[in-house]
Amino acid sequence: MIVGQSDSASVPIVVQKYGGTSVGTTDRICAIAERVGRCLKDSPRVVVVLSAMGKTTDQLVALAHAVTHDPAGREMDLLLATGEQISVSLLGLALQDLGIPAVSLTASQCGIRTDSAFNIARIESIDTRRIMQELKAGRVVIVTGFQGISHDHEITTLGRGGSDITGAALAVALGAQVCEIYTDVDGVFSADPSIVPSAHMWPEISYEEAIEMASSGAKVLHPRAAEVCMAYQVPIHVRSSFKATDGTWIRKGEEMVMEQAAVVGVSSEKEIAKVTLLDVPDSPGLAARVFGDLAAENLSVRLIIQSASSDGRGRITFVLDNADSEPTARLTERWKREKICGDAVVEHDVAKISIVGSRLVSTPGLAARMFSVLAREGINIDCISSSEMKIACVIGAEHLDHAVRAVHNEFFPPSEKTAKAKGNRRIGHGAEAD
């Protein structure tokens, strides 16, 4: 992602992104207006990125389903883009009503250029001139999240979680001092608090940890938003829309006040499907063909495990969203006809549990501890995938909540919660201890 000219403004800029729940009602929009007003005392230059109000996107999708069997493509983006246009206009009116100068801009008006991939566009550049001009004129700038404008002047959308990406890209393009992500939870937790009530919130984690946590099911942030900020080292602050307290800072590992923990989180994902291709000939280019076909259909694969058996015919397993399993099943039929695999098994509604941490690879025995816990609880591990920062196990969906509690309990025993958290993250030797 190339981001446009960063303006070396002498006055610091704060980018705030509010999600759908945070702008869910007109009362909440008025509350955001007041919050922005308070923020202006410390940071005179504020850019606010908004999602669509609560259920607006769902309602628009329902309207589309009522008129077509295939709600996709160019017209769908034109339709969905109205959701954020409504919320930014309302916040603009609410701020003006408080006597705070404000201007609401569409993606087209604030120069958020994307490629032409409708429904899943990527930001290519941001021309920050209009935004800087409005900021210098003393106005709060409110920007539609989730959308952009292509080179041929078409309205595009960035896909699920796109407003986070808009916020991060704007923060980078504007050289902001922070990208604040306001959400309905307090910050980034060691596990989903709805599954593990004793989960605790981290005051800070590294970009890499945030990306791995987000990629493996923690819903506080889109992983691409963390990637974008990491590339340009703009700190992210994930925090609650409803509280004034600090949430979780996401920054460069080396700059963190506390040392990084071995395990920062147990993340979990439901509603995923596992596809296993059996009896795959050991000839070059087959995996490239399989994942090329999936990419061509915009099917996003979460996890890939390939193993060769002794007779030279192996298996390829991959995991994707339940919603993507039907088009994938159609592809497997083609692959069978073309002898890319002997057979294929598609299993719906499996689940995935992961442990994440920057120091996972350098800390021996963590994987073994995770597997032992699952074994002790009688939970069968379907397959395992690991990277430098993550160990993921595919298990039956019915075991997921139990598995998350058990694994979290192993790495963050509730009885010693405070001690453990301290043990995991010793106060560092940096000067900026808070």
Added chain:
Amino acid sequence: MIVGQSDSASVPIVVQKYGGTSVGTTDRICAIAERVGRCLKDSPRVVVVLSAMGKTTDQLVALAHAVTHDPAGREMDLLLATGEQISVSLLGLALQDLGIPAVSLTASQCGIRTDSAFNIARIESIDTRRIMQELKAGRVVIVTGFQGISHDHEITTLGRGGSDITGAALAVALGAQVCEIYTDVDGVFSADPSIVPSAHMWPEISYEEAIEMASSGAKVLHPRAAEVCMAYQVPIHVRSSFKATDGTWIRKGEEMVMEQAAVVGVSSEKEIAKVTLLDVPDSPGLAARVFGDLAAENLSVRLIIQSASSDGRGRITFVLDNADSEPTARLTERWKREKICGDAVVEHDVAKISIVGSRLVSTPGLAARMFSVLAREGINIDCISSSEMKIACVIGAEHLDHAVRAVHNEFFPPSEKTAKAKGNRRIGHGAEAD
């Protein structure tokens, strides 16, 4: 109004405008898609202009009222513009679902330039290149009515009834063979059928008659739309969205198949206010000052009557929307302080009844007949204004329906309805009798 480059396309173009009721539900949008599909057999190049779905605009206005005391200006236009963006996207999806190539365009995408007067913008030009390109590629072009884009790339709206103006301006800019206005009534009637059930529909009327009828309360069409089409002689066809039958053609008087009637309609308006300035000194420039002040506040005056009394101090009476009476009352206080008038009376909820016809001025005795009917029915006439094509009387709102029925009965006696209609409009000597 200057309209952009007209493309001298060899293939005729039809512009169809559908109002809010016509696109009120997804079922109706699907019905329009089918209607457009049928229309394509005769006219391969169709441009569709849509209003927002039924109550959408009201809902957006309600959201705005929930966040601000003064829902107006730039942000309000950004908010309201989403209404048409939703309806055009949905019709695009519905047409594509029928296998009909279609593209939905915002005012920005199809180059509808306006001035910068938010909430009441005027179209300055239309750059038809994108639309022509899409039409030539065989696509139905769907355009957001009611809105435009200013020279500094701001989204503007045209005010109430603005989609009619969009339709007319597009028809002119594209050199269309007809501008079809689809609505929830069958055409232009001799009176409001909800007041006068025996009112009859005209197969054709002149632009001038349509403008006068529309300006004096008939709601089928925005008068500016008829003005725009008249200037470039594009015929308008006002017809029902729900029936296949012809409605009312609006064209040049000389081209009409039938001779024009003396009276084409009895139109009526409620919810208006009458303001009388008393004891106005007879010095030059006072009327200019009064109506200049009203214009500066965007208060639109419907009717002006000025009379001088023998002592050199006169009165000025004018009529405007009930909604505009409060800001006008504030102005009258200022005028009194500045000795522009001695006193002022603002009366809410008066009503206006008019008779309209191209040949009104050349047909003696019509005004007298109207006044006699009202007198016979015991209805007091508050004030009278007349132009070449219209005689308007301000009366008490409680008498309006009765007055409309009585006056309509005078000029279109129900017993001889058919004969009268024929008598009023003899079959002409033109070759194109239908």
